[in-house]
Amino acid sequence: MNKLDSDTYQTGKVKKAFTAKIFPTGYFYVRLVKLVFSASNKAKKGTYGDNEWINSSCDFFNILESAGAKIYIKGIDNFRHIKEPILFIGNHMSTLETFLLPSIIAPYKKLTYVVKKSLVDYPVFKHVMKSRKPVVVSRSNPREDFKIVMKEGKNRIENEYSIVVFPQTTRSAVFDVNHFNSIGTKLALRTNTTIVPVALKTDAWANGKKYKDFGRFYPEKDVLISFGKPLVPSSENKNYIHEQVADYIVGKLKEWNVKVVE
Numbered sequence: 504m505n506k507l508d509s510d511t512y513q514t515g516k517v518k519k520a521f522t523a524k525i526f527p528t529g530y531f532y533v534r535l536v537k538l539v540f541s542a543s544n545k546a547k548k549g550t551y552g553d554n555e556w557i558n559s560s561c562d563f564f565n566i567l568e569s570a571g572a573k574i575y576i577k578g579i580d581n582f583r584h585i586k587e588p589i590l591f592i593g594n595h596m597s598t599l600e601t602f603l604l605p606s607i608i609a610p611y612k613k614l615t616y617v618v619k620k621s622l623v624d625y626p627v628f629k630h631v632m633k634s635r636k637p638v639v640v641s642r643s644n645p646r647e648d649f650k651i652v653m654k655e656g657k658n659r660i661e662n663e664y665s666i667v668v669f670p671q672t673t674r675s676a677v678f679d680v681n682h683f684n685s686i687g688t689k690l691a692l693r694t695n696t697t698i699v700p701v702a703l704k705t706d707a708w709a710n711g712k713k714y715k716d717f718g719r720f721y722p723e724k725d726v727l728i729s730f731g732k733p734l735v736p737s738s739e740n741k742n743y744i745h746e747q748v749a750d751y752i753v754g755k756l757k758e759w760n761v762k763v764v765e
Contacts, residue, residue: 510580531720546630560606571722578730592687593701595669599708612665679764688745700731702755
């Protein structure tokens, strides 16, 4: 699978792997571990560039589909023709979107993430994450995190990076608007960067109860991703642009029957 070249995508007829029919979670993790180790080895050697990242993400896309998940994507035209960097601001439901979004966005935009520090310290995966030049925050000191995002985010944007921001404090299958902070929209206002809101339903890869990164895989749960219309920050909308982002996500999640706390 190469870059998505239309506004929408939906999984067609894909042959489900025999092992995935019997033990979907095991099939999913065996292939995922192989993918991560391969990417990490390249990153350690300094040979893991943008194209390699896209290819890894496309491989992950294929793993999801061969394991039985159906993927539906809408709104690609809302960002792929914009030449300038973009701030993609979305809800954070699971680890799935971290792996999947590069296959959708990175063919069009030089991309990185705002990530918590644990991801650049994580065994094996840290080499991949560091190679992407992320903006790293602690998630424990909001004031310090704000300074880092404003400084490092501005630096990335000036170097033509688009940035994915998940303003929630943690991944959750329930979207609590009260925990969806405005750090992404503040960076957009400070740097005059276009925002594209992203609504995500990615609970096919559940958060684990004991170890959050190792939850079950549910192939019967559709993966739904929707990119909203671009929002251009200005002095006129600075007081409510964050609400526009949140309202878009809430609207889509309710449409998908995802629990929302307002």
